[in-house]
Amino acid sequence: MNVPKLRFSGFTGDWEERKLNEASSYSNGGSYENDVRSSGKYQLVTLKSVDMAGNLVDSRKYIDKEVPTLSKGTLVMILSEQSPGLLGMTAQIPENNKYVLNQRVAEIKPNNNTDSYFLSMAINRCQQYFSKRGAGTKVQNISKGNVENFEFYCPIIEEQQKIGYFFKTLDKKIQLQQQKIDLLKEKKKSLMSRIFNPTQVSEWRKIEINEFMEFSTGKSQNEFIEQQGEFTVMDMGAISNEGKIISNKFTNHSTALISQGSLVMPKDDIGGGKIIGLTAYVPKNNKYVLGDHVYLVKVDEKICNPLFAHFQFHSVPFRKRLKRLVTGSAQLGITSKNIVKEYFYLPSLLEQAKIANFLLSLDKKIELEIQKNEFYKLQKQGFIQQMFI
Incomplete structure (x- = not known):
């Protein structure tokens, strides 16, 4: 039977095998390099807009030109590999009227019977498919045909939504934990700038x-x-x-x-x-x-x-x-x-020791929070292995 090892209660029956072009529509991005600004109305989705975890990241490129924008829930897919493992990776667009698609990035628009978050997870867990079909010497590229022929197993829409929401919640937990880590790092950096500022240490x-x-x-x-x-x-x-x-x-x-x-x-x-x-x-x-x-x-x-x-x-x-x-x-x-x-x-050796131990305690706190987030990420990978086919 084509069923996952772990499943939400109330759902039975086999999952169906589908091609990506049966579950979504594919579109290529445009060429906006001459319109790029450091700030603007729309953020440009580029090859640097998707990370290894499938998150949408700020490209720091913007345009003011009035062009078609991406819809909320649309997936964007990397078609040219900038870093190993990124070819074919997708991220979800979080809101309407904010993002514009650049060239070498594809728009994957799920149809009404496909949950966006579920589809992104199903694609991202199968990076081997895309890396094997990448063509090129210095830079690997994936063709539209290979993208559309990608096959995955899929349940009914209600089960997809349940799975998608579950992983969305997990990703939010990971994201919030990362924000906590980043804030602690910024706090440490700020404290060190003040502690070691020459204008503040006249007695040293x-x-x-x-x-x-x-x-x-x-x-x-x-x-x-x-x-x-x-x-x-x-x-x-x-x-x-x-x-x-x-x-x-x-x-x-x-x-x-x-x-x-x-x-x-x-x-x-x-x-x-x-x-x-x-x-x-x-x-x-x-x-x-x-x-x-x-x-x-x-x-x-x-x-x-x-x-x-x-x-x-x-x-x-x-x-x-x-x-x-x-x-x-x-x-x-x-x-x-x-x-x-x-x-x-x-300063005195006593004060040096106190400062060093204080900053070391901050480092240990940061390390504990990093370990906690690594556990969340491992937990997510375990669920992916059991909840997908």
């Missing part, structure tokens, strides 16, 4: 970095990488743009172990330079090994709390100063010789 000591920090470099650990290694390799790819440690390379080679309280700083970046000069704080001994493309930063703890230093490196005032020191074109970089000429503002 201004001191050059070379007086209390030492910078050294490591070597590539690539020849020693193992799937089940005991130690995490700290190289350029091991530090996020928020200064978190990303454990994605492991080794059993222990010749360059990093001690607790050390900082690791990316010195090169090919992705726009966003991580250059950020630091990751090493929380444990005998856990991390130094790799390449990073500096190992040792802080004199008689002068500066290492965790306090980590947060000051991430503060907006310091980031602005450090950005001026970055050089290069294709691969950006920063030299330790230039960094050590910069300066920190330092």
